Amino acid sequence: MDGSWRLFRGDGERRGLPLPPPPPWRRFGGTGQSGGDGRSGAAERSPYLIERRHADIVNAALHLRRPLLVTGHPGTGKSSLARAVAYELDLGDVLRWPVNSRSTVQDALYRYDAIGRLREATLSRDRNVPEPPIGDFVRLGPLGTALTAPGRPRVLLVDELDKGDVDLPNDLLTVFEEGEFEVPELARLPEDQHAVEVLTARADERTTVLRGQVRCREFPIVVITSNGERDFPPAFLRRCVRLELPDPDEERLRAIVSAHLGAGSLLAVDDLLQAFLHRRAPGELATDQLLNAVFLRAGGVDLDAEGLLDAVLHRLGGAI
Known part of the structure; x- marks a missing residue:
């Protein structure tokens, strides 16, 4: 995990580092309004x-x-x-x-x-x-x-x-x-x-x-x-x-990841996908959590770091 990943270091030092591009599903139009054609930009991006x-x-x-x-x-x-x-x-x-x-x-x-x-x-x-x-x-x-x-x-x-x-x-x-x-x-x-x-x-x-x-x-x-x-x-x-709408199965999850992040993102996703399916109980994990994990992995983030994968694939119900 290189130094560019740690934008915030918790040491009190001001650095003014630029933020990297967000995931495709977290990009907004800036004004919150649609363009001149009235279409919803969020729907087009996702x-x-x-x-x-x-x-x-x-x-x-x-x-x-x-x-x-x-x-x-x-x-x-x-x-x-x-x-x-x-x-x-x-x-x-x-x-x-x-x-x-x-x-x-x-x-x-x-x-x-x-x-x-x-x-x-x-x-x-x-x-x-x-x-x-x-x-x-x-x-x-x-x-x-x-x-x-x-x-x-x-x-x-x-x-x-x-x-x-x-x-x-x-x-x-x-x-x-x-x-x-x-x-x-x-x-x-x-x-x-x-x-x-x-x-x-x-x-x-x-x-x-x-x-x-x-x-x-x-x-x-x-x-x-x-x-x-x-x-x-x-x-x-x-x-x-x-x-x-049912919870997506493994095949559907792969298709969703590919649609959002490109076919290349599937090359190193098997372990994340299996971890997601292993942790998922009905209603306790959402598909966008898997997308978050794949996006971070594609950006070079080591998800095996202490507590990081657990923070991304956390349960939605029950005690935290």
């Missing part, structure tokens, strides 16, 4: 491999315009599937709604900043200038933005729905079935204000809401992920197409 039988299930959801409920252990590629679909179908950046225990459907649809509007109205009166339009204080969430696609549908990733409140799946049913919702703050406006431009979940983008009603022209491509921490109600499951 090849996504899926078996044909699983791809057929994805296609069934696309044809039926039904949400795709994707389950599987961490690291099996559930969230990446949404980005792969968006890239292959050229549908722009994925709109992501990361669900937690405090998430509500209201958050995903829109937010109205009543306090901000009151503050700006007071300042405008003091300055004797017109008040900002109400649309400046209404921002659609990821689900609300997905429903406003003017032409081709957008891809919405509802990430880890099983972490949300037990009633959240049922709260989504009406929106998924009807493809519309109301913004009461806009529906109450006078008739001469029936068309209001509001902010969306995408930076510097606005859309027009008519009479407070948001209605989709094209139902979004909805990918819902779950780690299987909780069961969903039958009424919700009936409206989804279900896909369970």
Whole structure:
């Protein structure tokens, strides 16, 4: 292991060493936004491999315009599937709604900043200038933005729905079935204000809401992920197409490593692959951990150094 590997040495000496290039799957666009064509750079940089039988299930959801409920252990590629679909179908950046225990459907649809509007109205009166339009204080969430696609549908990733409140799946049913919702703050406006431009979940983008009603022209491509921490109600499951992604076998792991790091990376990967398979129990190691180990090995790092391989291929569950 040469000296260029040890960027940080823990000796308090300032060196200002340049960082080496990151792995392909950890390269970003810098601004966090897509390019002028609206495509997601992350999806383009990260090849996504899926078996044909699983791809057929994805296609069934696309044809039926039904949400795709994707389950599987961490690291099996559930969230990446949404980005792969968006890239292959050229549908722009994925709109992501990361669900937690405090998430509500209201958050995903829109937010109205009543306090901000009151503050700006007071300042405008003091300055004797017109008040900002109400649309400046209404921002659609990821689900609300997905429903406003003017032409081709957008891809919405509802990430880890099983972490949300037990009633959240049922709260989504009406929106998924009807493809519309109301913004009461806009529906109450006078008739001469029936068309209001509001902010969306995408930076510097606005859309027009008519009479407070948001209605989709094209139902979004909805990918819902779950780690299987909780069961969903039958009424919700009936409206989804279900896909369970298995842990990749040895052949699939080799294909994934080759796709991400090139065929040459397979020349010295056998011991790492066997170590990964030996350590892997269901849900306790993720594929990207193997990629991390192979990337370091390809860069000349001695993974046999004390504790290094254990740090990279650490268990995801249980005590650390």
